[in-house]
Amino acid sequence: MSLLEVRDLKVTYPGGAAAVRGVDLSLAPGEKLGVAGESGCGKSTLALALLRLLPPGARVGGEVLLDGEDVLTMKWGRVRAVRWAGASIVFQGAMHSLNAVHRIGDQIAEPILLHRRATPAGARKRAGELLEQVGLPAARASAYPHELSGGQRQRVMIAMALACDPRLIVADEPTTALDVMIQAQILRLIEGLVGEQDVGLIMISHDLAVLADTCDRLAVMYAGRVVEEGPARQVYDDARHPYGRALAEAFPTIGDPASRFAPRGLPGDPPDPAAVPSGCAFHPRCPVALDLCAAQDQPLREAGARRRAACVHVGSDGTGTPGDGTAAEGEAPTEDAAPAREGAADDGGASAERGASAEGEGPAGGRDASMEDDGVRSSAP
Numbered sequence: 001m002s003l004l005e006v007r008d009l010k011v012t013y014p015g016g017a018a019a020v021r022g023v024d025l026s027l028a029p030g031e032k033l034g035v036a037g038e039s040g041c042g043k044s045t046l047a048l049a050l051l052r053l054l055p056p057g058a059r060v061g062g063e064v065l066l067d068g069e070d071v072l073t074m075k076w077g078r079v080r081a082v083r084w085a086g087a088s089i090v091f092q093g094a095m096h097s098l099n100a101v102h103r104i105g106d107q108i109a110e111p112i113l114l115h116r117r118a119t120p121a122g123a124r125k126r127a128g129e130l131l132e133q134v135g136l137p138a139a140r141a142s143a144y145p146h147e148l149s150g151g152q153r154q155r156v157m158i159a160m161a162l163a164c165d166p167r168l169i170v171a172d173e174p175t176t177a178l179d180v181m182i183q184a185q186i187l188r189l190i191e192g193l194v195g196e197q198d199v200g201l202i203m204i205s206h207d208l209a210v211l212a213d214t215c216d217r218l219a220v221m222y223a224g225r226v227v228e229e230g231p232a233r234q235v236y237d238d239a240r241h242p243y244g245r246a247l248a249e250a251f252p253t254i255g256d257p258a259s260r261f262a263p264r265g266l267p268g269d270p271p272d273p274a275a276v277p278s279g280c281a282f283h284p285r286c287p288v289a290l291d292l293c294a295a296q297d298q299p300l301r302e303a304g305a306r307r308r309a310a311c312v313h314v315g316s317d318g319t320g321t322p323g324d325g326t327a328a329e330g331e332a333p334t335e336d337a338a339p340a341r342e343g344a345a346d347d348g349g350a351s352a353e354r355g356a357s358a359e360g361e362g363p364a365g366g367r368d369a370s371m372e373d374d375g376v377r378s379s380a381p
């Protein structure tokens with residue numbers, strides 16, 4: 001059985017922003033899945049929905065089966081237990097997620113006390129072990145967050161995420177705020193820990209190159225949908241969807257002469273999720289869009305062995321690739337793609353306010369009152 005099975009997940013924020021519009025994903029135990037996409041494509045919303053951490057008023061539909069149990073319909077008591085022991089999350093910007101007035105050892109020990117029913121001494125001992133596991137001396141347990149560097153704080157976040165031996169870790173841009181050297185160290189740390197402990201990992205980033213280096217498989221999101229999925233290296237080196245290709249071009253492998261992507265960015269912005277274009281949402285920016293792309297959305301279809309892409313150019317036998325002039329439904333590309341949309345929606349800094357645990361269980365919570373309750377399910381059973 002899959003560790004995680006996401007089926008037709010949909011999330012709409014108050015005001016009508018359809019941030020996630022029908023995502024299907026699966027993850028095997030010990031597998032590392034990278035989720036890529038530009039800012040505003042719905043990656044963080046997906047991460048929050050997996051752990052039922054969405055802000056009040058968000059409408060959720062679909063299923064999130066963790067070890068076969070639907071996180072979206074389980075009772076709150078069960079959700080709390082699952083959040084640490086079943087699945088945990090590492091956010092970017094550890095300073096926002098750690099509680100400034102509590103020692104880090106206490107913050108790591110808190111979920112162990114609550115969810116592992118450890119004695120205070122046992123929880124403290126385990127906190128020290130976890131610090132060592134993430135490359136910090138156990139003695140740093142007595143430090144406050146401001147006494148640590150950004151990289152050290154991110155290590156603490158990872159220690160906290162590991163505290164109750166979760167089966168799944170969701171890491172949302174875990175290295176974005178860090179410099180390149182520290183970023184590499186943290187990525188190797190996550191990779192090593194996940195590998196050793198057979199934990200499933202969903203790593204979210206806008207940087208396809210980072211994900212291709214770290215993960216087994218990649219899912220590329222655009223406007224709240226997965227538009228391409230497959231083995232990480234293959235998706236990065238030879239994307240089948242024009243958006244996947246553009247994303248890879250936007251982040252070339254520096255110093256790799258074999259890289260066939262030019263270092264140019266993708267023009268325009270993802271659409272406002274409250275006004276997603278008709279047909280394929282990428283068509284206004286797509287260099288190989290056909291007339292029919294404005295009218296017809298494309299489902300994910302087979303695009304080679306263990307690969308799927310939602311593009312009209314990908315044939316049912318998985319042979320077509322964007323830009324090769326092949327249209328699965330037989331139409332020549334238009335000469336000019338429509339002009340890029342401007343002005344992606346602003347999330348109002350919401351991401352900076354997210355804590356590590358929505359219900360704020362003790363000092364580890366990084367509590368944000370707006371997240372003490374879940375959204376309303378649009379298809380509540």
Ligand SMILES: Nc1ncnc2c1ncn2[C@@H]1O[C@H](COP(=O)(O)OP(=O)(O)OP(=O)(O)O)[C@@H](O)[C@H]1O
Nearest residue numbers: 013017019039040041042043044045273345346347
């Ligand atoms: N609480 C909210 N209320 C309304 N809209 C929101 C809320 N949070 C996010 N959104 C909108 O949902 C869309 C998806 O946001 P999300 O943060 O999931 O994207 P993302 O791909 O993770 O981007 P980033 O990398 O910038 O975090 C954005 O357009 C954002 O403005």
